[in-house]
Structures are given as C-alpha cells and as structure tokens.
Amino acid sequence: MATSLSxxxxxxxxxxxxxxxxxxxxxxxxxxxxxxxxREEGALGIAVYSDADRGALHVSLADEAxxxxxxxxxxxxxxxxxxxxxxxxxxxxxxxxxxxxxAENADFAEAVERAGILWVGPPAGVIRTMGDKLAAxxxxxxxxxxxxxxxxxxxxxxxxxxxxxxxxxxxxxxxxAFGGGGRGMRRCADRxxxxxxxxxxxxxxxxxxxxxxxxxxxxxxxxRHIEIQILADRHGNVIHLGERxxxxxxxxxxxxxxxxxxxxxxxxxxxxxxxxVAIARRVGYVNAxxxxxxxxxxGRFHFLEMNTRLQVEHPVTERVVSFDMVHRQLRIAMGEPLxxxxxxxxxxxxxxxxxxNAEDPGHGFVPxxxxxxxxxxxxxxxxxxxxxxxxxxxxxxxxxxLLGKLIVWAENREEAIARAxxxxxxxRIAGVQTNIPFHRxxxxxxxxxxxxxxxxxxEEEYRPDELAxxxxxxxxxxxxxxxxxxxxPARPDAxxxxxxxxxxxxGRPGAVEGRTGWR
Amino acid sequence: MALSGGWREYxxxxxxxQRLVRIEPEGDDLRLRIDGEEFVVGCEPAAxxxxxxxxxxxxxxxxxxxxxxxxxxxxxxxxxxLVELRDPLEARxxxxxRSVTIRQAREFEIHAPMxxxxxxxxxxxxxxxxxxxxxxxxxxxxMQNALASPAAGIVRSVxxxxxxxxxxxxLLVVLERLAVPVDPSxxxxxEGSER
Numbered sequence: 035m036a037t038s039l040s041x042x043x044x045x046x047x048x049x050x051x052x053x054x055x056x057x058x059x060x061x062x063x064x065x066x067x068x069x070x071x072x073r074e075e076g077a078l079g080i081a082v083y084s085d086a087d088r089g090a091l092h093v094s095l096a097d098e099a100x101x102x103x104x105x106x107x108x109x110x111x112x113x114x115x116x117x118x119x120x121x122x123x124x125x126x127x128x129x130x131x132x133x134x135x136x137a138e139n140a141d142f143a144e145a146v147e148r149a150g151i152l153w154v155g156p157p158a159g160v161i162r163t164m165g166d167k168l169a170a171x172x173x174x175x176x177x178x179x180x181x182x183x184x185x186x187x188x189x190x191x192x193x194x195x196x197x198x199x200x201x202x203x204x205x206x207x208x209x210x211a212f213g214g215g216g217r218g219m220r221r222c223a224d225r226x227x228x229x230x231x232x233x234x235x236x237x238x239x240x241x242x243x244x245x246x247x248x249x250x251x252x253x254x255x256x257x258r259h260i261e262i263q264i265l266a267d268r269h270g271n272v273i274h275l276g277e278r279x280x281x282x283x284x285x286x287x288x289x290x291x292x293x294x295x296x297x298x299x300x301x302x303x304x305x306x307x308x309x310x311v312a313i314a315r316r317v318g319y320v321n322a323x324x325x326x327x328x329x330x331x332x333g334r335f336h337f338l339e340m341n342t343r344l345q346v347e348h349p350v351t352e353r354v355v356s357f358d359m360v361h362r363q364l365r366i367a368m369g370e371p372l373x374x375x376x377x378x379x380x381x382x383x384x385x386x387x388x389x390x391n392a393e394d395p396g397h398g399f400v401p402x403x404x405x406x407x408x409x410x411x412x413x414x415x416x417x418x419x420x421x422x423x424x425x426x427x428x429x430x431x432x433x434x435x436l437l438g439k440l441i442v443w444a445e446n447r448e449e450a451i452a453r454a455x456x457x458x459x460x461x462r463i464a465g466v467q468t469n470i471p472f473h474r475x476x477x478x479x480x481x482x483x484x485x486x487x488x489x490x491x492x493e494e495e496y497r498p499d500e501l502a503x504x505x506x507x508x509x510x511x512x513x514x515x516x517x518x519x520x521x522x523p524a525r526p527d528a529x530x531x532x533x534x535x536x537x538x539x540x541g542r543p544g545a546v547e548g549r550t551g552w553r
Numbered sequence: 554m555a556l557s558g559g560w561r562e563y564x565x566x567x568x569x570x571q572r573l574v575r576i577e578p579e580g581d582d583l584r585l586r587i588d589g590e591e592f593v594v595g596c597e598p599a600a601x602x603x604x605x606x607x608x609x610x611x612x613x614x615x616x617x618x619x620x621x622x623x624x625x626x627x628x629x630x631x632x633x634x635l636v637e638l639r640d641p642l643e644a645r646x647x648x649x650x651r652s653v654t655i656r657q658a659r660e661f662e663i664h665a666p667m668x669x670x671x672x673x674x675x676x677x678x679x680x681x682x683x684x685x686x687x688x689x690x691x692x693x694x695x696m697q698n699a700l701a702s703p704a705a706g707i708v709r710s711v712x713x714x715x716x717x718x719x720x721x722x723x724l725l726v727v728l729e730r731l732a733v734p735v736d737p738s739x740x741x742x743x744e745g746s747e748r
Contacts, residue, residue: 396632400667401693403720408601408616408628425601431668431693431718461631462603464616470631503632509613510634511565512585513606514625515574516596517617518638519561519583 050368051075055125057082057151058092059117060132062422063438064346065092068130071360073097080124082117084110086432091424100124105432111135114142121151128367130154130360134434137343138165154367156320156342163317164340168211168249174337177316179309182328182336184251187211192229195250199228202252208232210239211247216286218242221253254336256488257328259283260295260302261341262310263351265362266319271372274307275351275359276381281487282476284399289469289492290476291347292386293354296447296485299333303381306335311376313340322348322363331488346389346439349420353385353443384450385443388458388473390421392435395472396498401435402467404428412460416443416453429466437468447485451477471501564644566637573641660709663700663726669693671717676726680708689713689725706730 056072057080058065069079069092081096086105093099100120103110110116112135121129129146131137131154140162143153155161164170171181185198199206199222208231210218218239222228232248240246263275279295280288294303310325317340324345326338348359362372393399406427411419421438423429429437442457444450455477458470476482481495560577565587575586585592595607599614606613615629625636672692676682687699688708706728713725 390631401669402633403668407618408603410601410603410614431670458631462614462616462628463631464603464618464628464633467633468631474630503634506630506632507567507570507634508587508590509606509608509615509629510625510627510636511567511572511574511587512592512594512608513604513613513615513617513627513629514636514638515563515565515576515585516583516594516604516606517619517625518563518623519576521619 049075049365050370051077051364053077054127054368055080056128056130056154056364057121057124057126058096058130058132059111060130060135060137061087061090061092061111062433063420063436064132064134064344064422066095066422067420068132068344068360069095071358071364072130074358075361075364077128077364080120080126082111082120084432086428086430090427091422098124105430107135107432114145117142118145118149121146121149126151128152128154128364130363131343133343133346138341140165152367154321154363156323157318160317160319161342164342166211167209167213167339168247170340171337173317174313177312179313180334180336182251182254182338184209185249187247187249188232192232195232196225196228198250199225202250204228205253207251207253208235208248209251210235210243210245211249212243212245213239214243218248219286254328254330256331256490257281258295258297258488259288259326259338260297260306260329260335261324261326261345262306263345263348263359264310264314264319264323264325265359265366265372266314266321266323267366267372268320268369269371271375272311272314272319273372273374273376273379274310275355275379276303277306278347278350279487280347281489282482282491283489284492284496288347288389289391290386290388290473291350292384292447292450293350294381294384296487297329297333298485299329302329302333302335309335309337313337321366322359346436347387349418349439349441350385350387353418353441354381354383355379356382383443383445384447385441386450386454388440388454389469390437390440390461390463390473391469392429392437392466393469394467395469395475396501396503398498399469401431403430404466406463406465408462408464410460410462411438412440412457414457414460416450417457418442437463437466448483451483471503472496475501562641563638564641566639567634574638660727660729661703661706662724663688663702663728665691665719665721665723665725666698666700667691667693668721668723669698669719671713671715671719671725673715674711674713676708676711678708678710681731682706682708682728691719691725700725702728704728704730 054077056077058068072079079096081093081099082102083093083099084103084105100123102116102120103113129151136142138161140158143158143161146153163173168187183202188195205223208220220231220235222231235248236246239248259280260277262277266272277295278291278293280291282290306327313325322344324341327335328338329335352359392402394402406423406425409425418441423437440457442450442453444453458474461470563574565572565574572588577584582593582595585594592609597605599605603614603616615627618626623638627634627636669691673690675687682702684702684705686702688702689700691698709727709729711726
C-alpha cells in the first residue's frame with residue numbers, strides 16, 4: 035500500500051508548502067477540496083480511507099493513500115491511534131482535519147502536535163475554550179461584544195434555574211455546555227416546562243457529550259443565523275471576510291447558505307466583523323474560524339458560538355472575496371503571515387450554496403442510500419461544484435449524507451437565485467434520492483426571494499406536498515413504459531429508412547450522434 | 554410496423570396512485586396515452602446509461618434501472634421515482650384475489666421503512682405482542698424510530714441485532730397473527746414482570 039509513484043507531481047516553484055507532506059484526516063467532498071489545495075501548493079497530498087472508501091474520489095485525488103480501518107467511523111476516521119499511525123507511516127508533516135470528525139477535538143490536536151506534526155487549525159487550548167460554551171461566554175464577557183443573555187452552569191436545584199429564567203424572561207433555552215448541532219437543547223415556555231426539561235437535558239448531555247453541565251439562554255425570537263468568517267496568522271494579524279447568512283436550517287442542520295445576507299440592516303457587516311475580530315484577538319485565535327451570531331428582527335446581534343475549523347459553507351465566502359481559504363490555512367500553519375490586510379478585502383456579487391444531501395425531502399428528509407448510477411454535474415458561468423462522489427460510489431449510512439455542494443455566483447442576489455435554479459435543473463444524479471427538489475422549492479418561494487429568512491423558515495413554510503412531483507411522475511411513467519415496450523419482445527434491429535424520429539423532426543440530429551440503439 | 558408490433562397497455566403504479574398507460578408505435582417513436590393525456594416520445598440512449606427522451610418536443614435526460622420484472626426506478630430532477638408496470642388484466646385479477654389472501658394471511662413481516670442502524674430490539678422469538686407494542690428501534694441520522702407491531706401476534710423470528718446496519722426495506726421481524734387478539738390488559742403485566 036501507500037507507494038508513492040508521484041515523482042512527476044508538479045511542484046509549486048517557491049511556495050512554503052512545496053514538497054511538504056500533508057495528511058487530510060477526512061473523507062468525502064471536504065477531503066477532495068483540501069487535497070486539491072494541497073496539490074496546488076506543490077505539496078504532497080496524503081489521503082486516509084476506511085474499507086468502505088477504498089475506491090472513493092478523495093483517494094484518487096491524493097499522491098498517497100493509507101487504510102485506517104473498517105467502515106464504521108469509530109474504527110477509522112474517529113480512531114486517533116489509526117490516524118496517528120497513518121501519519122507516522124506516511125511521514126506527514128502537516129495534518130488538516132477538515133470539518134466534523136476530529137476537527138474540533140482539542141485532545142487530538144494536542145496528540146498531533148506532540149507527534150511533531152503541524153495542526154492546520156487553531157491551538158488546542160483555543161479549541162478547548164471555545165468547545166465549552168460556558169468557557170467561551172466567560173472568555174468574551176467584558177469584551178464589549180453582546181452575548182445572548184444567559185446564566186452560568188445550573189446547580190441541581192430547579193428553583194435556582196427558575197429564578198435565572200425569570201430574570202432572563204421566559205421563554206428560555208436549556209443548553210448543554212458541550213452541545214452542538216442542536217442536541218441537548220430544549221425550549222421552555224414556563225416554570226413547569228423548565229422543571230421537566232432540566233433532568234432530561236442533563237441526561238441527554240451526559241450521554242451525548244460526556245458532560246452533564248447545562249445552562250440557560252434567553253430565547254431570541256425569529257433570529258437570523260449570520261456568521262462571520264475570520265482568518266488569523268501567528269503574527270497577530272486578524273481579518274474578517276464578511277458574513278454568511280445560514281438561516282435556512284432544518285433541525286439545526288444548515289441546508290443553504292448565502293453571502294451577503296439579505297438582512298436589511300445597514301453597517302451590520304462592519305459591526306459584526308469588528309466584533310468577530312475582537313473575539314479572535316481576545317482568545318488568541320490562529321487560522322480560519324467562524325463566529326456565529328444570532329441577529330434579532332431589530333438588527334441587534336448576539337454572540338452564539340465559535341467554530342474552530344473550516345466550515346462546510348466556506349466556498350460562499352471564497353466566491354465573494356475571490357480568494358482561496360484553504361491555501362491560507364496551509365500557509366498560516368507553516369508560520370507565514372497573512373498576505374491580505376483588512377482594507378484589501380473587497381466583496382463583490384452574491385454567492386449561494388446548496389447542500390446536496392442524499393435524503394428524501396418528500397418523506398421527512400430520511401436518508402437515502404444506494405450506488406451512484408449516473409452523475410452529471412451542472413456547469414456554465416458562475417457555477418462551482420464541490421463533490422465527494424463519482425459514478426459507482428456507494429452512499430451508506432456510515433457517513434453523513436452530504437454528497438456535495440453546489441455553489442453559484444452572480445452579480446446580485448436575484449441573478450444568483452436564477453443561476454442556482456438553472457444549475458439545479460442541470461443536475462443529473464441517479465441511484466439515490468436527493469434534496470434537490472427541496473432546493474428548487476426553496477429558491478422559488480416568494481418569502482425566500484424577499485430575503486425574509488430566519489431559523490423558523492422551514493418549519494413555518496415547508497410542506498412536502500408542494501414539491502410538485504406530478505410532472506416528474508408522468509415523465510417517469512413514460513420512461514418506464516418506453517423501457518418496458520422495448521425490452522419485451524425482440525424488435526428488428528434495423529430502424530426503418532427515413533423513419534421520422536421526434537428527434538429528427540425537431541431538427542436536432544447533432545444531439546443524437548453516435549446512436550447505439552437500445553438493447 | 555416500425556417497432557415490435559401493436560399497442561400495449563400497462564397499469565402504472567407510483568406510490569398509491571395508479572394510471573392506465575396505452576402505448577403504440579408511431580414511426581420511429583412511440584405514442585403514449587396516460588389517463589387521457591397524449592405524448593409522442595422519441596428516445597435515444599445517452600452516455601453513462603442515461604436516456605434522452607423527447608417528450609412532446611421537451612427534452613428530458615433521465616436514468617432508468619430495473620431491479621425486478623415490472624419494477625422501474627427512474628432518476629430525474631434529483632429525485633427517484635419507483636414505477637411499477639402491471640398488466641391491467643392481471644392487476645384486476647390479483648386485486649380480487651388479494652382481498653381473500655390478506656384476510657387469511659397469518660404471517661406478516663416487519664420491514665425497515667428507511668436505512669439505518671438497529672438501536673434496540675424489544676422482542677425475542679416466541680414473545681407474544683399486543684397491537685402497537687414496540688418491536689425494534691431504528692436509528693437513522695439523529696432520530697430514533699420505534700417500529701410497532703401492526704397487530705397482536707407471536708414473534709416467529711427476529712432477523713436483526715442491536716448495532717446492525719440495515720437497508721431500507723430490510724426484513725426485521727416476522728410475526729404470526731393470533732387468531733384471538735391478545736387482551737392488552739392481560740399481556741401488560743407479563744411484559745412488565747419479564748423486564
């Protein structure tokens with residue numbers, strides 16, 4: 035295994051990464067995206083794979099690939115010993131964790147650094163602080179950045195919690211200090227609801243995150259979820275790259291992101307950007323990070339949490355500021371200073387990202403599995419695809435259902451929406467059900483067009499029976515009937531001379547070159 | 554006659570909706586009538602196993618697979634549509650026969666409604682269950698879904714164990730319906746004392 039035959043790899047002439055060995059401790063679209071940047075820097079890309087990913091796309095984009103274990107993540111992508119062994123075997127000099135898996139695991143980051151490998155991310159201490167929501171809140175208190183009003187860690191006595199809740203004002207959220215992705219979070223409208231939620235939230239947090247610490251936050255009604263991308267180097271330079279609006283969420287999972295935000299609050303980017311930079315400086319942040327804010331209907335923003343990693347939706351920012359963030363991540367890890375100052379950052383146009391997931395939007399977004407039988411990605415002006423699959427890939431329940439991301443860019447939001455719809459109509463994928471019909475519903479929704487997005491959008495607006503599958507059902511029946519008619523009794527091989535095919539009648543003979551006949 | 558012969562009829566089933574399809578050749582193409590709507594369909598195989606349909610002049614690229622006779626899986630517009638084509642005459646006969654067999658069926662099978670991981674199995678072979686009793690808890694993404702018994706019965710076999718990954722449609726449990734429904738109040742204490 036792991037033989038390197040890549041002597042012909044084109045090397046970046048003089049970059050700091052030239053010839054370096056970079057291991058990407060991830061899979062799927064993000065591993066592909068990072069390996070591409072690694073190669074563009076003239077470095078050697080090292081992939082890791084589980085048994086299920088032996089033939090995966092990310093493996094084919096690497097200069098070297100190492101098996102790390104069986105398909106279940108606990109024995110492969112989430113097995114620190116297996117990953118460190120792959121680092122040792124491949125003589126990796128840098129490790130990029132991507133997102134998910136170990137990206138925000140301080141212990142793993144420490145173990146990587148102890149092994150003498152550069153961690154492409156922030157220092158372990160910062161990951162640890164920001165991963166504990168209460169510690170993060172303490173770190174930011176006094177900086178002048180507004181926090182969502184909340185309590186400290188709650189003691190066992192429910193009356194103390196109730197007293198805090200009265201002070202904040204119901205409704206409140208019970209949150210787990212180490213929670214994430216919406217887990218360990220409960221909404222309480224009154225004392226009875228709070229008392230009932232406390233024990234359940236503690237148990238859930240203890241089971242899911244190994245720490246039962248919970249606290250209260252005031253519930254902000256109808257918030258927008260808007261986040262600021264920052265970049266920081268080891269020389270004290272911190273810049274922000276503006277905002278991404280991520281309010282379109284289902285069960286706290288983002289489905290579509292865009293930049294700039296359609297929120298109508300003048301100066302929001304500057305004020306939130308300054309706050310994000312202040313937070314990053316205060317905690318000693320290095321590398322790429324994201325600060326999430328909740329913005330209330332009056333345009334007031336509140337710190338929610340910090341993600342100490344590259345985000346799924348980073349391409350939205352890359353598109354509007356016209357530069358590559360993963361390249362910067364790698365160079366920052368090598369100790370290079372940032373090559374841009376805040377005043378160099380210019381925003382242009384509008385970008386939208388649709389997450390293409392293997393799930394059924396007509397039936398509660400249940401995951402869909404299968405083998406990719408055909409794949410044709412949209413192209414044309416302003417379209418970028420970051421995918422992790424190819425024809426033949428198996429989509430299984432071992433890994434998350436993100437197949438890829440469609441990112442479009444245009445001069446303004448209206449044109450970006452039109453371009454996204456156009457691209458989604460070109461998207462051809464067979465073998466699994468995808469959420470593409472959902473995206474088409476969303477992008478044609480009048481409220482979305484008006485930019486009135488908040489985190490309640492899908493819950494309030496989405497009705498699966500509006501997916502309008504009727505037309506597609508009839509087309510599917512036509513296709514099935516066509517296949518059945520031609521499959522059953524043998525027909526003469528030769529087509530009748532001058533047979534008036536609908537294709538020929540429509541005057542597009544060029545479109546059907548190389549006809550092979552139907553078997 | 555340019556193609557294989559004369560007209561044919563199918564009963565097309567998608568979900569719980571049925572449509573009658575009549576199909577006949579017209580030159581190199583086919584003429585289809587679906588519930589009274591007419592289509593002239595030209596078709597060419599495209600690269601990668603896809604088909605280019607020209608449907609009343611409207612081009613559509615899609616992918617058709619057939620897993621078992623009469624069952625077609627059509628991928629278009631990011632969605633998958635399962636189409637079953639039946640012989641209309643046989644379908645009529647079968648529906649008449651089915652009403653009899655369902656009433657007499659004693660064994661029935663519990664299938665996974667979606668792919669996932671078996672989180673818990675609440676029954677063992679030989680257990681008596683009441684209608685609505687949880688049989689298996691299936692975890693898909695972050696949700697746990699309890700699959701309940703559709704009727705009172707006896708567990709004939711359990712085909713999965715906790716931790717096992719299953720496909721959508723996978724067989725989980727086989728039950729035998731009880732001739733006399735189990736009295737829920739009588740069964741409850743027994744279940745309680747065992748666990």
